[in-house]
Amino acid sequence: MAWDDGASAISAAVTVPDPTPELLQRAAAVRRAALELGRLDGERRRLAVRAMAAALEDGAESILAANRQDLEAAVAEQLAPALLARLKLDGSKLAAAIEGVRQVAELPDPVGQRQLHTELDQGLELERISVPLGVVGVIFEARPDAVIQIASLAVRSGNGAILKGGREATASCLAIHGALRQGLAAAGLAPEVLELLTSRQESLGLLKLDGLVDLIIPRGSNELVRFIQDHTRIPVLGHADGLCHLYVDREVDVAQAVRIAVDSKTHYPAACNAIETLLVHREAVATFLPTAIAALEAAGVELRGDDEARGAGVRLAATEADWGTEYGDLTLAVKVVGSLGEATEHIARYGSRHTDAICTSDGDRAERFLAGVDSAGVYHNCSTRFADGFRYGFGAEVGISTQTLPPRGPVGLEGLVTYRYRLRGEGQIAGDYGPGQRSYTHRSLPL
Amino acid sequence: MAWDDGASAISAAVTVPDPTPELLQRAAAVRRAALELGRLDGERRRLAVRAMAAALEDGAESILAANRQDLEAAVAEQLAPALLARLKLDGSKLAAAIEGVRQVAELPDPVGQRQLHTELDQGLELERISVPLGVVGVIFEARPDAVIQIASLAVRSGNGAILKGGREATASCLAIHGALRQGLAAAGLAPEVLELLTSRQESLGLLKLDGLVDLIIPRGSNELVRFIQDHTRIPVLGHADGLCHLYVDREVDVAQAVRIAVDSKTHYPAACNAIETLLVHREAVATFLPTAIAALEAAGVELRGDDEARGAGVRLAATEADWGTEYGDLTLAVKVVGSLGEATEHIARYGSRHTDAICTSDGDRAERFLAGVDSAGVYHNCSTRFADGFRYGFGAEVGISTQTLPPRGPVGLEGLVTYRYRLRGEGQIAGDYGPGQRSYTHRSLPL
Numbered sequence: 001m002a003w004d005d006g007a008s009a010i011s012a013a014v015t016v017p018d019p020t021p022e023l024l025q026r027a028a029a030v031r032r033a034a035l036e037l038g039r040l041d042g043e044r045r046r047l048a049v050r051a052m053a054a055a056l057e058d059g060a061e062s063i064l065a066a067n068r069q070d071l072e073a074a075v076a077e078q079l080a081p082a083l084l085a086r087l088k089l090d091g092s093k094l095a096a097a098i099e100g101v102r103q104v105a106e107l108p109d110p111v112g113q114r115q116l117h118t119e120l121d122q123g124l125e126l127e128r129i130s131v132p133l134g135v136v137g138v139i140f141e142a143r144p145d146a147v148i149q150i151a152s153l154a155v156r157s158g159n160g161a162i163l164k165g166g167r168e169a170t171a172s173c174l175a176i177h178g179a180l181r182q183g184l185a186a187a188g189l190a191p192e193v194l195e196l197l198t199s200r201q202e203s204l205g206l207l208k209l210d211g212l213v214d215l216i217i218p219r220g221s222n223e224l225v226r227f228i229q230d231h232t233r234i235p236v237l238g239h240a241d242g243l244c245h246l247y248v249d250r251e252v253d254v255a256q257a258v259r260i261a262v263d264s265k266t267h268y269p270a271a272c273n274a275i276e277t278l279l280v281h282r283e284a285v286a287t288f289l290p291t292a293i294a295a296l297e298a299a300g301v302e303l304r305g306d307d308e309a310r311g312a313g314v315r316l317a318a319t320e321a322d323w324g325t326e327y328g329d330l331t332l333a334v335k336v337v338g339s340l341g342e343a344t345e346h347i348a349r350y351g352s353r354h355t356d357a358i359c360t361s362d363g364d365r366a367e368r369f370l371a372g373v374d375s376a377g378v379y380h381n382c383s384t385r386f387a388d389g390f391r392y393g394f395g396a397e398v399g400i401s402t403q404t405l406p407p408r409g410p411v412g413l414e415g416l417v418t419y420r421y422r423l424r425g426e427g428q429i430a431g432d433y434g435p436g437q438r439s440y441t442h443r444s445l446p447l
Numbered sequence: 448m449a450w451d452d453g454a455s456a457i458s459a460a461v462t463v464p465d466p467t468p469e470l471l472q473r474a475a476a477v478r479r480a481a482l483e484l485g486r487l488d489g490e491r492r493r494l495a496v497r498a499m500a501a502a503l504e505d506g507a508e509s510i511l512a513a514n515r516q517d518l519e520a521a522v523a524e525q526l527a528p529a530l531l532a533r534l535k536l537d538g539s540k541l542a543a544a545i546e547g548v549r550q551v552a553e554l555p556d557p558v559g560q561r562q563l564h565t566e567l568d569q570g571l572e573l574e575r576i577s578v579p580l581g582v583v584g585v586i587f588e589a590r591p592d593a594v595i596q597i598a599s600l601a602v603r604s605g606n607g608a609i610l611k612g613g614r615e616a617t618a619s620c621l622a623i624h625g626a627l628r629q630g631l632a633a634a635g636l637a638p639e640v641l642e643l644l645t646s647r648q649e650s651l652g653l654l655k656l657d658g659l660v661d662l663i664i665p666r667g668s669n670e671l672v673r674f675i676q677d678h679t680r681i682p683v684l685g686h687a688d689g690l691c692h693l694y695v696d697r698e699v700d701v702a703q704a705v706r707i708a709v710d711s712k713t714h715y716p717a718a719c720n721a722i723e724t725l726l727v728h729r730e731a732v733a734t735f736l737p738t739a740i741a742a743l744e745a746a747g748v749e750l751r752g753d754d755e756a757r758g759a760g761v762r763l764a765a766t767e768a769d770w771g772t773e774y775g776d777l778t779l780a781v782k783v784v785g786s787l788g789e790a791t792e793h794i795a796r797y798g799s800r801h802t803d804a805i806c807t808s809d810g811d812r813a814e815r816f817l818a819g820v821d822s823a824g825v826y827h828n829c830s831t832r833f834a835d836g837f838r839y840g841f842g843a844e845v846g847i848s849t850q851t852l853p854p855r856g857p858v859g860l861e862g863l864v865t866y867r868y869r870l871r872g873e874g875q876i877a878g879d880y881g882p883g884q885r886s887y888t889h890r891s892l893p894l
Contacts, residue, residue, distance in 0.1 A: 039819070118839070120838060133851055235852050260876055268877075366871075377868045379871075381875075383878075386872075391887065404682075404865050406853065406866060418852055418853050419853060421839070422824075422826070423824065424817075
């Protein structure tokens with residue numbers, strides 16, 4: 001449970017204990033309830049999410065009171081100001097979270113979609129149907145409003161959820177969990193579909209609930225995500241790193257490229273889709289870099305460059321370590337490259353395959369970049385900050401994945417469903433098919 | 448490398464060494480070549496696979512000679528007959544494998560499909576395009592023909608592959624690998640896209656090539672798969688278990704259910720989609736079980752039943768361990784249940800979420816089973832043996848996955864591709880959007 005005590009205490013030496021029989025029992029109850037939930041039609045699940053929103057409204061007073069209690073304890077324990085800010089839940093933040101729940105209720109149902117429909121032979125029909133994953137385990141640091149968001153996404157998509165908030169948010173999480181369960185009950189659903197873990201032992205045990213939990217979603221620091229990835233065999237939806245690049249090519253609209261660089265770095269520097277390194281084509285150095293340096297420094301950015309970039313005005317020297325560092329603040333590394341290929345090689349070597357962008361007025365070179373960079377998002381002439389489920393139009397974001405396998409990039413509700421093959425026959429057996437016997441028709445049927 | 452010396456030697460205590468610099472270099476070369484391959488159009492990749500088939504034909508003599516050499520060594524080492532059978536590659540088996548390569552060449556290109564196309568705002572267009580995974584690592588036991596199949600699937604879908612065959616198939620794999628590379632070169636492609644590992648140290652190192660290898664595909668025993676799953680952070684496509692059930696409901700066409708039971712058990716008992724347990728509704732015991740027992744015993748099946756099944760004629764007693772055993776041979780556990788719910792609970796408890804079937808003449812109860820069993824395949828009135836990529840009409844099978852997350856069940860070429868988001872703008876930045884500013888249009892565009 002080291003990660004519950006703050007990132008600095010995380011250690012790879014932590015031994016993850018087996019889940020207790022009590023935890024196994026609770027997880028099995030979530031799974032049973034989730035299976036029931038997944039069988040309901042989408043409209044019932046929509047009404048349940050609306051009821052959850054209403055229950056949060058009804059319980060707002062006591063949720064805010066519980067949050068004040070957490071905050072007082074956190075202040076007494078001298079938690080970092082950034083952590084206090086994430087922990088704090090005032091009336092308007094809660095109202096926004098509840099509005100988010102209502103929006104999730106209105107999202108199209110991701111369950112029950114027929115993705116494939118094939119006649120294998122006369123009277124033997126195969127279909128592939130989207131179904132809920134089952135149970136998701138969600139581990140948060142601070143941010144009690146995130147509990148609200150992910151719980152609503154889970155229920156909308158027919159999943160159970162086992163939630164574990166940070167220790168510092170215990171009272172807030174308990175109050176929120178209580179309200180969400182009241183909402184489920186009011187809608188006639190089993191409240192067991194949402195479970196909350198509060199003890200350290202339990203939340204480590206969660207990592208070993210293979211077979212009962214289908215996906216772990218960590219919401220917190222890179223260290224939290226990496227710890228979880230290293231200590232569970234359950235698939236993890238998330239990303240430990242967000243090392244994004246902006247490459248400014250040799251022919252470029254300077255004013256536009258400068259705006260994009262400033263936005264990509266400063267719009268929200270702590271976000272994973274902010275850039276950490278600016279690559280500049282040697283032929284663009286003279287025209288682009290002085291203007292860019294002035295604009296970035298005016299926005300409070302500290303620049304660290306290689307020798308050529310320093311020759312063009314970057315004050316500090318970058319070391320090898322800078323190319324692999326996700327600063328997460330107003331620091332930006334700057335490197336001059338001789339070609340588009342050198343830029344894409346740098347990205348392949350140091351990047352985290354999250355989101356990388358090119359600014360160029362040459363369409364062919366843009367396409368070469370888009371085809372040659374193997375990241376979840378590859379952009380031309382726009383800010384890397386667009387890498388986000390809401391901005392992509394998914395209505396909600398379950399997480400952002402930098403894995404190669406799908407789901408990749410910003411993941412909406414589709415990250416909480418899988419599929420199942422259903423085959424309906426009239427007594428067909430495999431032994432009937434083969435040379436000189438029956439053969440498969442493999443005829444596409446309407447979806 | 449314990450698993451290379453046979454299942455019995457597998458030990459969880461094996462320490463996986465870090466890859467050597469030489470292996471890292473070779474893997475990086477595969478990755479570079481794969482990126483080039485992935486950028487080619489589908490027709491070029493189709494021609495390459497055809498050239499691989501032609502090169503295998505040209506090299507048939509030397510491949511068969513190499514295989515005889517492996518076989519002689521295997522006989523001298525007194526390898527098990529089953530292993531010898533899998534290792535052996537005669538002219539007709541090789542011809543069938545080459546025919547398989549030609550079929551893979553003609554499969555539709557899984558790369559470059561536009562899966563999503565959205566206008567985020569005027570002049571800011573998002574698309575999601577299928578792209579190759581990158582590099583797959585494939586670990587085989589014996590079966591040199593499987594090397595041929597997976598290499599052709601990898602190249603067809605624009606991926607590089609690092610192949611590791613069993614030690615006993617080294618000469619065969621070297622000959623096949625040589626021919627495949629000749630085919631690639633003849634088609635004007637970089638042969639580096641296919642790499643073969645032969646040493647023990649290398650193939651353990653493969654498990655630690657995170658960032659260079661995107662997916663590991665094990666082809667072999669349950670022990671091999673489990674060992675790999677436990678010793679790599681790279682995603683693994685495969686299944687350690689195949690514990691499938693057939694449930695015979697209370698109202699059933701007895702003759703049909705008996706045929707399905709016999710086929711599901713005996714058509715290929717070693718396959719993962721063969722059944723291991725037969726569940727029988729109490730009301731069907733008298734009509735179904737005596738006929739089923741006679742037919743199964745006539746087909747050479749040893750039955751192990753609970754008390755009620757034994758009362759109806761099953762000879763041997765099943766123990767608790769039987770419900771969780773994947774026999775892989777002509778043994779079948781039989782259990783009598785009191786309800787459909789009891790059957791689905793048994794499956795949830797002991798099954799591996801691979802494929803489970805119901806025989807019933809009651810359509811409503813069939814639908815309850817199909818909705819209530821959380822396996823990759825849920826079948827009504829047909830054999831579990833249909834769970835197979837070829838039978839599903841995918842044209843080829845990369846593997847079968849019992850994970851919950853997609854890809855699930857039999858996986859065709861789509862298991863070797865992922866997607867990438869491309870966003871093309873005209874200078875848009877995230878700071879332009881928000882309350883009182885621009886808003887997103889999120890308009891669907893034609894695919």
